[in-house]
Amino acid sequence: MIRVNINRASTGRIHSFTMEGHADFAGHGQDIVCAGASAVSFGAINAVLSLTSAEPAIEQSSDGGFLSCTIPDDLPDEVDNQVQLLMKGMVVSLQTIERDYGKYIKITFN
DSSP: OEEEEEEEOTTSOEEEEEEESOOOSSSTTTOHHHHHHHHHHHHHHHHHHHHSSOOOEEEEOTTSSEEEEEOOSOOOHHHHHHHHHHHHHHHHHHHHHHHHOTTTEEEEEO
């Protein structure tokens, strides 16, 4: 199962997220849950890097079973608003995957 942990401040601001595990929906190269979750999360990170001046801290494992992204706390308001919109879009997309494939992906909020 893929476990996604979204860490939010009391204001609702997304501070970081982690994604770990494997969906095991299908075999390697055929797993649409894994492919979807990976595309959504990496797409969001790439959008932050390409479309804003933010430089999140990113960690990932070589086997593809772990991804962590931490958004800096000291961003200018305009940049933080852009990053938050991209992160919220990522969450909506992951929730859509979870709604249809909840046996293979679980999202928690802290």
